[in-house]
Amino acid sequence: CYCSVGLCGAGMLDADAAVLAATGTVARIDSSPAAPAVGDTLRLSAAGSLPAAGRSIVAYEWSLVAEPGVVAGFVGAVNGPEAELRPIAAGTLTLGLALIDDAGQRASVQRSITVASARPAAAPPAAAPDDAASAPAGSGGGAASLPWVGLLALAVAVLLHTRRRAPARGVRLPPP
Numbered sequence: 044c045y046c047s048v049g050l051c052g053a054g055m056l057d058a059d060a061a062v063l064a065a066t067g068t069v070a071r072i073d074s075s076p077a078a079p080a081v082g083d084t085l086r087l088s089a090a091g092s093l094p095a096a097g098r099s100i101v102a103y104e105w106s107l108v109a110e111p112g113v114v115a116g117f118v119g120a121v122n123g124p125e126a127e128l129r130p131i132a133a134g135t136l137t138l139g140l141a142l143i144d145d146a147g148q149r150a151s152v153q154r155s156i157t158v159a160s161a162r163p164a165a166a167p168p169a170a171a172p173d174d175a176a177s178a179p180a181g182s183g184g185g186a187a188s189l190p191w192v193g194l195l196a197l198a199v200a201v202l203l204h205t206r207r208r209a210p211a212r213g214v215r216l217p218p219p
């Protein structure tokens with residue numbers, strides 16, 4: 044490879060992050076829904092975080108790093124593997140998560156999440172008629188109506204009868 048710093052960049056790997064991932068706890072924030080809107084419950088999870096080999100996570104610390112009026116605060120506890128927020132305004136907020144493992148090592152991460160304006164209320168679906176008699180004329184459907192089922196049964200009977208009477212060449216059917 045003929046790479047130089049000016050041509051290829053500093054390298055193919057973030058060595059500092061790779062060493063940290065191999066030797067220490069890695070904190071990760073997952074959120075749901077992926078594209079939250081005002082009024083949604085924003086669920087945060089540290090389930091994707093990884094403790095260092097042979098260690099376990101013993102403490103979680105969620106924090107709001109920056110929230111210019113987007114949320115009023117956390118809903119419930121901020122010291123478990125999951126936390127919740129309820130956005131009250133559109134904008135971008137930045138969350139922090141710190142993990143402490145059983146050896147006392149600390150790992151932290153920050154994540155920004157953009158909250159959209161409130162979703163418009165969906166129009167209620169049109170009420171379906173209770174039976175075919177109350178459906179307006181020309182409303183389509185009818186695939187399960189009695190005349191249609193009768194015609195379908197008649198067509199199947201005719202096809203079966205025709206098939207028995209005119210076998211394909213070289214094929215012998217047993218007598219009826």
